[in-house]
Amino acid sequence: MNAQAVDHADHDDHHHGPAKGWMRWLTTTNHKDIGTLYLWFSLAMFFVGGAMALVIRAELFQPGLQLVAPGFFNQMTTMHALVMIFLALMPAFVGLANWLLPMMIGAPDMALPRMNNWSFWILPFASAMLLATLFVDGGAPAGGWTMYPPLVLQTGAAFPMLIFAVHLLGISSIMGSINIIATIMNMRAPGMTYMKMPLFVWTWFITAYLLIATMPVLAGAVTMLLTDKYFATSFFSAAGGGDPVMFQHIFWFFGHPEVYILILPAFGIVSQIIPTFARKPLFGYSSMVYATASIAFLSFIVWAHHMFTVGLPVEAELFFMFATMLIAVPTGVKVFNWVSTMWQGAMTFETPMLFAIGFVIMFTIGGFSGLMLALTPVDFQYHDTYFVVAHFHYVLVPGAIFSVMAAAYYWIPKWTGNMYDEKLGRFHFWMSTIFVNILFFPQHFVGLAGMPRRIPDYAVQFADFNAISTIGAFGFGLSQLLFAYIMIKTAIGGKKATSEVWEGAEGLEWTLSSPPPYHSFSTQPIIK
Amino acid sequence: MEDKAAAGKRSMRALLTKLFVFPVLMFGFGYLMVPLYDIFCDLTGLNGKTGAISSAQASQMQVDTSRQIKIEFTSSINQQGNWEFRPAEPTMLVHPGKPYTTEFIAVNKRNEAVISQSVPSVTPNKAAAHFDKTECFCFTEQKFDALEERKMPVTFVVGTAVPKDVDRITLSYTLFTKEPG
Structure with a gap:
């Protein structure tokens, strides 16, 4: 990154450049620096969470207990989820928002640069606190990332660390979201009306609202857990008149919007990339905006589909089943629009486009298995099996994570001024795609056959598919080292990129030089 | 930013x-969900929450001798604690509108005093709102001496408005150990 910093300094003849030395990164209020910090942080945490996943898969390679104790296995499943959701995926999207939103709407920076610095720098400390639980008495949280009581209350010394880490991560993302909303509402270039904003801006605008609406609810739920454990309240303790099922209602009131927080920015990214390489404008722009808003609204009234088996009355199960299935309509609109954008386009298949197309196909597979899970009667069989694991990993790995990678390949020439290695990028795509399917597709089968999730051992009839899945996991994990190599190599140097970078790219960010000046758009462009 | 107007x-x-x-x-809304949840459960009878009425109210009810409902009693122990806990009689035939009393027997098998709290639940949900208790050991914490055995009474009445298709109601208690007394 130092090479890039020097490059920036050369470009900046009319503005002061970044401060020198490592203090630049600590004190920076520049949206590009903060975006860069978020993205590298997220990449590092992606490997931490990935290593945990490999511990899980290594143990599941064969039936029986071989490598780790069951308690540690449970710590790994819990921490893998927390790290990937809160430390890898969410910071990745916030990093992309930081880098791209001001450049896309023609603003000089984010609306609240100092708070932006704070939003980021809370993260490493919160993460350190969460990861440090691995080394305390009783080990890391092992009751699942959903933190259901009463099980989670049995967590040892890690318990308050978990709760406060969740609080800090929540504060960080709430501040980040406030910043994003303020930037989008107040700093758009003259003439950029809401319905002219790029879709990545739109999807993040809606995502930010979801975040400020639901992260505080999670904070409240975990605070109740904290007072239940240490201050003798009985929110979730049946003996004291509380109800553990109520935690699930409050948690999933946060949790279901949260899963859309992890996917809506991905929709935005793919909607930016596909038109570029199909060389056609996005099909159905306004329907994309309305579909995103509909999905966000519906996300608040479907939470109980995560808890069909807790004993809901049949009326509630029907309501949540139909409401959930309704989400397939706006999501289907999106998939049709992406396909229609590609239809009869002059398509080329550079790495970002490959990842975007991979996203459309494999996210849709995950969407369909989600539709199956939405059916209350069959959910009673699928609940807490590997079918659920296969479903949400299809929407999150070749879904959300592929979109982040697509974004990284698509915009890194703009960010650094250097082209990535196209041959290596395509190789990375094909390795990832092949292995991710070897990894997760067999999990559908063992799940339908009844293999429960979060269990370190399993019946021998599941052995073959689990062995295949583990091979896929290690192949996928190793392929990501290639991704890190490509990104670092591109950050350091490489063939110079033009300002447009891509022949068919539209949008304000492509009117800036590559890399863009440290302070872009100090005079705002006028949109006609 | 510098050249932004004051209005901006x-x-x-x-x-x-x-x-x-x-x-x-x-x-705050997260916390508001707690009372909302309770109100919702009370109104719908979800979660098996039962009603409590005074014995005076119960005695004013019209007894419906044309209907007979079978009440089943079950008991379970929360995982912590060393208890024996069972209903004195497994089932009972009742007429809607008439109060009945039965007992649950609990034995503290620990060699020390302990405080317990029992939590009731009624199924089916649609009957829960019509299942009213005038007196119950579950209303308060119960203190047990070391190795004490005790019969604990519950008096209940099934409301006459209980839906016609309900011919069987299960009353279940879970016994929790609150703390060593």
């Missing part, structure tokens, strides 16, 4: 106030 700054401040107040309100 004012509207920014108004926006930020709203954006910061909103999460604070949502934090």
